[in-house]
Amino acid sequence: DIVMTQSPDSLAVSLGERATINCRSSQNILYSSNYKNYLAWFQQRPGQPPKLLIYWASTRESGVPDRFSGSGSGTDFTLTISSLQAEDVAVYYCQQYYSGPITFGQGTRLEIK
């Protein structure tokens, strides 16, 4: 199974500042035939189900604010929130869908400083 490891486990950022969350996969999740990274990011607010933010490592889901961006390739990925808003307080998860079973990172809790 592909193991997904996020860092840090928790993060406190001031409103309006940048937040950066990292995700590393235990195996390459870049598919050479289509040059796509099989990596998604989810946001889970308290008491809510997860919400898809980013897929193919850098494609924003429809309706997701453009302050959210994803980057990286191969085994190392980053979710960046360019200017933190109060509603961004949540746990964020990365997920690989390169090979079964689908696996998630352990989550990163984002709070306001």
Place this chain on the structure above:
Amino acid sequence: EVQLVESGGGLVQPGGSLRLSCAVSGFTFSSLWMHWVRQAPGKGLEWVADIKQDESEIHYVDSVKGRFTISRDNAKNLLHLQMNSLRAEDTAVYYCASGRGWILDNWGQGTLVTVSS
């Protein structure tokens, strides 16, 4: 917009069974790849099982193989998860999610399964 509503959760004794259902509306159910994902209290997300549109592909996480069965009824827009031989470690909120393949793009609110004597 796809809407997913889970039902069937509850309290069950170890070794018991439960059948979860997920009603899907707002989209052509038969075109969706469907998944179950669970979240133990205070823990992270664990993918459980998935089923392709025509049931030609079904996959499970190792920890539920032989105990859980995913199925779907495309005529009734329903997804099911039959859970047998339940263990304490199966206690979780169970979410159904629709997928563009393995991209999980819509999620239900979840249903809580508690396995305890």
